[in-house]
Amino acid sequence: MSRVSFAHRLEQFGDAIALRLPDNSTISYQQLAKLADEYSTTLHNIVPDQALLALRFSSTLSAVVAYLAALRSGKALLLLAPDLGDSQTLALIERLQIAAVIQASGDIQRTGFSHQVRSDCALLLSTSGSSGSPKSVMLSLANLEANARAICAYLPIEATDTAITALPLHYSYGLSVLNSHLFKGASILLTEALLMSKDFWQQTRDFHISSLPGVPFSYQLYRQLRLERMPRPALRYLTQAGGKLNSSLTDYVQQLSSTLQKPVYLMYGQTEATARIAYLPPELLQQHADCIGVAIPEGELLLRDPVSKALITEDFKEGELCYRGPNVMLGYASSAADLSSNTALTELSTGDLAERLPNGLYRIVGRLSRFLKLQGKRLQLDHLEQQLAIFTDPVCCAGTDDLLVVAYTSPSSDSAEQLQHYLRDQLQLHPALFKLLQLDTLPVLANGKADYQTLLKLAMEANNAN
Amino acid sequence: MSNELIQTNTAKLTAAFATALVVAETQIHDDLAYNSIKEWDSTAHMLLIAELENVFNLMLDTDDIIDMSSVAKAKAILGKYGVAF
Numbered sequence: 324m325s326r327v328s329f330a331h332r333l334e335q336f337g338d339a340i341a342l343r344l345p346d347n348s349t350i351s352y353q354q355l356a357k358l359a360d361e362y363s364t365t366l367h368n369i370v371p372d373q374a375l376l377a378l379r380f381s382s383t384l385s386a387v388v389a390y391l392a393a394l395r396s397g398k399a400l401l402l403l404a405p406d407l408g409d410s411q412t413l414a415l416i417e418r419l420q421i422a423a424v425i426q427a428s429g430d431i432q433r434t435g436f437s438h439q440v441r442s443d444c445a446l447l448l449s450t451s452g453s454s455g456s457p458k459s460v461m462l463s464l465a466n467l468e469a470n471a472r473a474i475c476a477y478l479p480i481e482a483t484d485t486a487i488t489a490l491p492l493h494y495s496y497g498l499s500v501l502n503s504h505l506f507k508g509a510s511i512l513l514t515e516a517l518l519m520s521k522d523f524w525q526q527t528r529d530f531h532i533s534s535l536p537g538v539p540f541s542y543q544l545y546r547q548l549r550l551e552r553m554p555r556p557a558l559r560y561l562t563q564a565g566g567k568l569n570s571s572l573t574d575y576v577q578q579l580s581s582t583l584q585k586p587v588y589l590m591y592g593q594t595e596a597t598a599r600i601a602y603l604p605p606e607l608l609q610q611h612a613d614c615i616g617v618a619i620p621e622g623e624l625l626l627r628d629p630v631s632k633a634l635i636t637e638d639f640k641e642g643e644l645c646y647r648g649p650n651v652m653l654g655y656a657s658s659a660a661d662l663s664s665n666t667a668l669t670e671l672s673t674g675d676l677a678e679r680l681p682n683g684l685y686r687i688v689g690r691l692s693r694f695l696k697l698q699g700k701r702l703q704l705d706h707l708e709q710q711l712a713i714f715t716d717p718v719c720c721a722g723t724d725d726l727l728v729v730a731y732t733s734p735s736s737d738s739a740e741q742l743q744h745y746l747r748d749q750l751q752l753h754p755a756l757f758k759l760l761q762l763d764t765l766p767v768l769a770n771g772k773a774d775y776q777t778l779l780k781l782a783m784e785a786n787n788a789n
Numbered sequence: 790m791s792n793e794l795i796q797t798n799t800a801k802l803t804a805a806f807a808t809a810l811v812v813a814e815t816q817i818h819d820d821l822a823y824n825s826i827k828e829w830d831s832t833a834h835m836l837l838i839a840e841l842e843n844v845f846n847l848m849l850d851t852d853d854i855i856d857m858s859s860v861a862k863a864k865a866i867l868g869k870y871g872v873a874f
Contacts, residue, residue, distance in 0.1 A: 520823070521856055
């Protein structure tokens with residue numbers, strides 16, 4: 324029987340280098356397997372079987388060892404942002420009855436909880452990046468294996484490559500870079516250097532980094548840094564995911580690809596599908612950058628009528644984008660009870676509206692559910708309204724992937740301050756990314772529901788007036 | 790270089806930092822460093838570079854952008870482009 328996942332097959336790559344560290348030390352696949360198994364023993368002695376663990380997943384050796392140990396020994400693991408605040412961590416521990424929290428250093432803190440997790444659940448990822456939302460995606464080893472396999476089939480990853488942790492590992496896209504390179508027997512440099520720092524760019528040169536990933540915000544940084552002028556001979560290709568590029572960034576990516584003479588892969592995905600769902604073959608970048616492209620290997624895209632759910636077969640007819648494939652999650656978990664459910668999803672409804680072109684490419688044309696992607700962070704607007712209503716009520720959220728709009732009626736300066744404080748400190752949004760609007764009344768439609776379109780228009784006018 | 794010009798440049802620099810980081814001008818001092826306060830994160834850094842390029846009407850080299858790790862460093866780098874402090 325073939326070993327169930329890349330995490331179980333580390334040994335097969337023997338002395339090949341799996342991990343590189345900024346101090347130039349290296350960890351071979353054989354060594355990594357041994358470190359993971361030693362750590363598994365520790366976990367086994369401290370944590371009850373089938374209980375849920377959480378890991379503060381920094382881009383460090385000890386955290387990667389803990390991650391692989393959990394996968395290899397069948398311990399369900401929730402990935403946390405390394406800097407997730409104490410109150411948010413505590414809320415998650417109680418809500419999901421997490422039995423122990425593994426610090427980035429590898430130290431294990433027991434909590435006293437011990438709730439049984441379904442045996443096929445290997446990993447839990449948050450749906451909203453760093454905001455610590457209790458809604459998590461349950462993934463199986465088969466999900467992780469299938470998505471890594473598909474990524475290795477469409478991206479030109481080679482065993483001699485070295486990737487870099489340009490994105491956080493607790494984020495599905497960042498994690499998929501690690502998983503796919505381990506799948507292939509390639510290397511990854513574990514760096515905590517920031518994308519905008521000198522260290523990071525020196526490392527991309529000194530470690531001969533072969534690919535760079537990026538969310539739309541990363542490409543804004545690449546543009547500002549004028550990546551096209553940076554000599555990086557080892558760099559073979561770039562990837563982009565985590566939200567649609569706006570038109571000026573699309574122009575930049577096309578220009579970057581042709582200036583560097585290197586392929587850029589525009590990719591579409593969701594944490595609910597482990598990471599990747601579709602990609603645009605890079606030879607189509609100049610012509611079809613407005614499309615998400617085709618399904619990844621082993622996957623299938625389909626369109627359904629948003630109301631009747633009937634399959635749409637005509638070209639250019641808008642419908643909800645749905646996806647089938649071995650990387651579709653087991654289900655969501657918002658509470659401990661969900662962790663012992665036995666749901667199995669066969670088809671994922673993405674919440675995005677799309678159409679299919681006659682050449683078989685899919686194009687996103689809108690969104691059914693109300694969420695924004697600000698710098699790769701997914702914000703569910705209805706959920707955000709509930710959270711903000713604590714400070715001021717009524718409050719209404721709308722926006723685009725460039726700007727969150729929060730409208731409220733209270734004339735008190737306290738309300739504005741509390742909103743500002745929450746958005747900036749709790750959600751870590753730069754003030755340039757949101758607009759607070761104090762209105763006499765919030766716009767409503769004839770049916771009494773919030774009129775988000777008008778709100779958006781008011782915000783754009785106010786922004787332009789400034 | 791006249792004192793007035795230096796004063797003007799310092800005021801412009803302080804204003805650019807305050808705008809990009811969204812903090813009070815009184816918080817801007819030479820020792821302030823990238824990533825040392827939560828307001829000076831990657832987003833703010835990107836806005837800061839755009840603001841500095843705009844205010845001083847110049848285009849920074851990539852190496853200078855990633856080297857701009859503190860207010861003092863920003864002054865030294867801008868000096869290379871003929872902006873006196």
